[in-house]
Amino acid sequence: MFDITLNGDRIQKVKASWGQGYRPLWRVLENLEPHEAVIWSDRFSPMESIACEWALAMAFERPNGIEVPLRAQYLRSIYAEIQRIGWAFHTLSRVFKSVGHEVHYQCVMRLREHVFELQESLSGSRILPQIFCIGGVRREMSIGEAKKIKSFLLLLEYEIRLHLKRVSQDQMLLQRLRGLLPLTAEQCRQMKMGTVFSQASGHFEDLRHDEGYGVYDQMEVFYFKPKENPDWFDVKTQGDALARFRSLFFQIKQSMSLIERWVEKLPGGEIQASVNQCERLSQSVQVEGGSGLIVAKVTEKKIRLESHSMRLRPYIEHLLNQTLIDDMDLILAHLGFEEEEADLCGD
Amino acid sequence: MWRLIWPQLKYLKEQLSHTFKISSFTVEYPFVVRSLPIGARAQIKNDFRECTGCLKCEDICPTKAIEISGYEYSSTMKRPQTNKGIPHERFVENFKINYSLCVFCGYCVEACPTGSLTFSKNFVKSELNSASLIVDLVHLPRTVRPNLKNVEKLV
Numbered sequence: 001m002f003d004i005t006l007n008g009d010r011i012q013k014v015k016a017s018w019g020q021g022y023r024p025l026w027r028v029l030e031n032l033e034p035h036e037a038v039i040w041s042d043r044f045s046p047m048e049s050i051a052c053e054w055a056l057a058m059a060f061e062r063p064n065g066i067e068v069p070l071r072a073q074y075l076r077s078i079y080a081e082i083q084r085i086g087w088a089f090h091t092l093s094r095v096f097k098s099v100g101h102e103v104h105y106q107c108v109m110r111l112r113e114h115v116f117e118l119q120e121s122l123s124g125s126r127i128l129p130q131i132f133c134i135g136g137v138r139r140e141m142s143i144g145e146a147k148k149i150k151s152f153l154l155l156l157e158y159e160i161r162l163h164l165k166r167v168s169q170d171q172m173l174l175q176r177l178r179g180l181l182p183l184t185a186e187q188c189r190q191m192k193m194g195t196v197f198s199q200a201s202g203h204f205e206d207l208r209h210d211e212g213y214g215v216y217d218q219m220e221v222f223y224f225k226p227k228e229n230p231d232w233f234d235v236k237t238q239g240d241a242l243a244r245f246r247s248l249f250f251q252i253k254q255s256m257s258l259i260e261r262w263v264e265k266l267p268g269g270e271i272q273a274s275v276n277q278c279e280r281l282s283q284s285v286q287v288e289g290g291s292g293l294i295v296a297k298v299t300e301k302k303i304r305l306e307s308h309s310m311r312l313r314p315y316i317e318h319l320l321n322q323t324l325i326d327d328m329d330l331i332l333a334h335l336g337f338e339e340e341e342a343d344l345c346g347d
Numbered sequence: 348m349w350r351l352i353w354p355q356l357k358y359l360k361e362q363l364s365h366t367f368k369i370s371s372f373t374v375e376y377p378f379v380v381r382s383l384p385i386g387a388r389a390q391i392k393n394d395f396r397e398c399t400g401c402l403k404c405e406d407i408c409p410t411k412a413i414e415i416s417g418y419e420y421s422s423t424m425k426r427p428q429t430n431k432g433i434p435h436e437r438f439v440e441n442f443k444i445n446y447s448l449c450v451f452c453g454y455c456v457e458a459c460p461t462g463s464l465t466f467s468k469n470f471v472k473s474e475l476n477s478a479s480l481i482v483d484l485v486h487l488p489r490t491v492r493p494n495l496k497n498v499e500k501l502v
Contacts, residue, residue, distance in 0.1 A: 036409040039452045066473075121384035126465075130388075131454050139386070 001339065005184035006325065014320045016313050024129050029303040034060045034278045037303055039130040041296075044305045045086035046127050047090050047338060050076075050083040051289035052305055058213065060134050070215075071269040072136035077214040078149070079123065079131055081255040085156075085232035086115040087290030088196070088252045094333035095245060099176050100308035104167060111159055118152050121145065136272035146263050153256055160256075161228065164249060181334050188239075191311055194292040196251055196336065207288040215262065226253050241334045251307075268325035291336040309338050371458060382468065388451045391440035391441055395482045395492050397429045400437035404455035404464055412448035413455060416441045422486040427493040429461050442484040448479050 005013040027046060029037050038075045042049030042054045054076060061068065068076075089112035096105035116126040122145055124128035131137055167173065183193075185203030195206045208216040258277060292308030319331055332339065374381055383389060405413045417439040420426045426434040429440065456464050476478050 032409060039454075040409070040450070117384075120387055124453060125451065128451075130450075138453075214490050311385040 002050075002320075002328075004325075008230050011320050011323055011325060011328065014317045016317055020112060026304060034280065035134050038132050038134060041305060042130055045289070045294070045307050045309075045338065047087045047308070048289035048291065048294060049128055050131070050150045051287045052128070052296075052307075054080060054214075055285050055287040056295045056298070056303070057132045057134055058287065058303065059283045059285040059296040059298040060278055060280075062285065063140035063283045064275075064278050066135045066273055066275055066278070068136055068273055069149075069270045071270045072265050072273075073114045073215050074262055075141055075271065076268050077136045077216065078133065078141075078259055078266075079119075079129065080214065081259050082115065082119060082122070083129075084120065084151075084255045084290050085252055086112060088248050089115060091196075091290070091333070091336050092245075092248055095177075095241070095248075097259075098330040098333040099173065101170075101173055104163075104170075104173070107166075108161055111163070112157070114152065114156065114159075118149065121148060121344075133272065134278050135272070137273045138272075140271055141266070146266065149259065149311065153260055156256060160249075160252065164283040174242060177242040177245055178240060179238075181241045181331060182238065184239060186314075191308075191315060192290060192293045193308065194336075195245045196244060196290070197292070198344065199250070200247040207286060211286065211288075212345065213287065226250070234314075242247050244334065274298060291338075296339075312337060358387075375392065377471075380447075380471075381383045382484055383470060384468070387470070388453045388466055389481075390446070390467050390472060391456065391464055391469040391484075394463045394465075395439060395442075395485070395490065396427075398439060398442075399429065399435045399463075400439045401436075403458045403460065407454045407458045409452065409454065410448040410450055411438060412442040412445045412450075414441070414445070415439060430472065431461070433461060438484060444482050446472050446480040446482065481499055 001017060003015040003017060004011055024041065029040060032040060038053055038057050038060070041052045043050045060066075093105050093108040093112060096102075096108060118139050119129060120126045123131040123139065128138075131139060146315055157253070181199060183201050185198070185201040187193075188198045188201045190207070195204075195208075198205045208214070280298055280300050280303075282299045284295065286293045286295050288294075289308065290328065292311070293306075294308075295306040297304040316332070316335070316337065320328060323331065331337075400415070400417055400419075402415055405415050417437045420435060421436040430433050454467070456466060474478065485492075
């Protein structure tokens with residue numbers, strides 16, 4: 001939430017203060033066992049809950065020397081990419097809403113619901129999947145569910161093609177987004193912004209590839225080329241809202257391609273490693289969420305999660321100064337900002 | 348003239364095709380309730396004929412949302428059994444779930460050794476006060492209890 005001082009329609013001073021004031025999650029996490037803390041962590045960022053769970057699970061697994069089975073790694077990566085698609089649709093819907101494009105907004109919200117429905121059938125819950133556990137995943141993927149994912153991808157491919165056709169021909173929308181809120185590669189690096197933002201600014205950095213967690217190191221993530229409309233995905237380095245908008249579509253297509261290949265190559269075996277003992281040892285782990293890095297820090301006494309929105313706080317306050325009150329939603333939407341996120345960084 | 352009319356006709360054709368071909372995407376809730384997929388985590392239900400009263404669900408609940416009260420059968424008497432022949436440990440008098448605390452993690456269902464505790468298809472729970480969110484599964488309508496006729500003596 002924001003405490004705003006106005007001068008007419010213009011914002012004079014902003015102070016960002018958000019989070020769960022009366023029962024902060026970080027306080028709850030401190031009193032929980034590691035396996036319980038992992039399922040609680042998804043409340044931190046409901047649109048990137050898989051990344052939160054993954055970061056915290058890895059922060060417990062690495063120092064304890066727990067090795068996750070290969071099938072579980074594949075399943076983790078598939079779930080994470082499905083949620084990345086969901087996040088991209090969510091962000092697109094906010095972008096359309098902020099520029100007042102109701103038709104595209106409704107279309108994207110409908111697609112987002114399809115993603116939620118798939119997530120519900122795979123994990124049991126639409127928004128908070130709670131699918132990870134220490135040393136693997138909690139739920140097996142059946143052959144029927146793998147088929148469901150494939151048919152979902154076919155449907156999404158068709159819908160995306162239709163949607164892309166509508167959007168790419170809408171000159172008024174493209175004109176509105178062109179030159180809006182440009183971010184340089186240096187700013188993206190400072191704010192630890194995710195692939196969508198860094199790619200749009202010409203600074204291509206992806207932790208999934210660099211860190212090599214999950215099964216991302218086994219796939220050629222960066223060599224993905226869309227077959228249709230290749231010009232549309234040629235983002236270049238403008239760094240404005242239009243470049244980010246194109247980058248979002250690129251990410252969706254890339255995630256779809258990855259899921260398709262992983263479901264084909266899904267190996268057999270266990271989905272959980274046998275965990276005898278899991279202690280809280282000091283560790284800091286970074287995982288690539290949709291909007292940016294999700295950082296999990298575990299010590300003996302404390303568990304902390306850090307997200308894109310929390311790192312953006314000082315920049316948001318700076319950015320919103322002297323803007324019109326109507327533009328506030330526009331700025332927040334174009335930076336992939338979630339003001340509903342809980343604050344876990346209490347001292 | 349034709350150049351002016353033709354785009355309008357195309358627009359009209361598209362609108363009409365949408366009107367007649369595409370069905371509604373929305374659901375008239377609560378008159379039409381969507382069905383949940385298998386394994387969706389919603390409210391839980393318990394088959395008390397299969398429940399042995401082992402209290403594993405109560406122990407594993409991370410938020411302590413489950414509260415079970417009852418009394419143990421003595422070791423000398425003949426106890427009711429589940430379908431697979433597992434003897435009941437205790438007679439469950441109350442099986443309370445506080446849905447204001449429950450995070451729907453599903454640990455209780457995973458921990459149940461006999462599979463008596465399952466997810467129901469009911470995902471709607473809205474009440475005017477928090478006290479109404481505490482549900483006693485024993486006293487729900489259509490709850491079937493174990494047959495106690497064969498139990499010779501209760502302690």
